[in-house]
Amino acid sequence: MAKRTLIAYQSKNGAAAKTARIVAEVLRTEFGHEVEVVDLKENKNPDLSGFDNVVIGSGIRIGMWYGRARGMMKRDFTGKKLAVYVCAMRAEGKPEDVVKAWNDYLQKRIDRWMKRVRPVAQAAFGGWYKSEDDPNDNNHDPDKVRAWAAELGRRLAAPADGNPVAWSAS
Numbered sequence: 001m002a003k004r005t006l007i008a009y010q011s012k013n014g015a016a017a018k019t020a021r022i023v024a025e026v027l028r029t030e031f032g033h034e035v036e037v038v039d040l041k042e043n044k045n046p047d048l049s050g051f052d053n054v055v056i057g058s059g060i061r062i063g064m065w066y067g068r069a070r071g072m073m074k075r076d077f078t079g080k081k082l083a084v085y086v087c088a089m090r091a092e093g094k095p096e097d098v099v100k101a102w103n104d105y106l107q108k109r110i111d112r113w114m115k116r117v118r119p120v121a122q123a124a125f126g127g128w129y130k131s132e133d134d135p136n137d138n139n140h141d142p143d144k145v146r147a148w149a150a151e152l153g154r155r156l157a158a159p160a161d162g163n164p165v166a167w168s169a170s
């Protein structure tokens with residue numbers, strides 16, 4: 001039977017939304033998943049029943065997760081496989097920024113909020129401040145998202161082994 005995957009994201013500028021669409025496309029076309037993409041602005045509490053996997057995505061502003069994505073991170077995912085990503089300009093910045101984005105925006109939040117079920121994959125991607133169309137303002141890399149989604153698809157097909165796939169923007 002096809003795996004059922006929920007991708008729940010919150011985005012203000014659009015990068016986390018675009019990331020969700022790319023991940024959905026890869027999981028559908030390359031791994032045959034049935035994927036539902038939910039914008040948490042429209043539905044802050046999506047029904048998790050029936051899903052094998054949950055992917056949570058958030059943009060980052062002033063170092064913080066968006067509120068509804070934060071709420072989503074704190075739910076009970078027992079019996080499901082999880083993946084988490086953030087979109088933040090610093091994730092594609094100077095080396096010290098990349099490390100900071102990974103540690104502060106991703107790892108610390110996972111450690112604090114996801115004590116029961118650990119993600120099988122996690123990632124920090126770039127974004128844009130004002131305009132996706134301005135190359136000087138956009139450091140979101142769709143190919144990097146596609147590569148991560150393919151690794152995620154492989155991970156979701158494998159038996160749980162408790163080892164998250166580390167994927168940084170460096």
Ligand SMILES: Cc1cc2nc3c(=O)[nH]c(=O)nc-3n(C[C@H](O)[C@H](O)[C@H](O)COP(=O)(O)O)c2cc1C
Nearest residue numbers: 011012013014015016059062063088089090127128
């Ligand atoms: C008001 C504001 C604050 C921001 N603060 C940060 C920040 O602290 N760290 C960072 O890496 N990026 C920061 N950014 C860049 C965002 O991470 C970027 O806009 C990203 O695309 C947000 O995700 P979204 O497009 O899904 O909303 C900020 C952007 C705005 C507009």
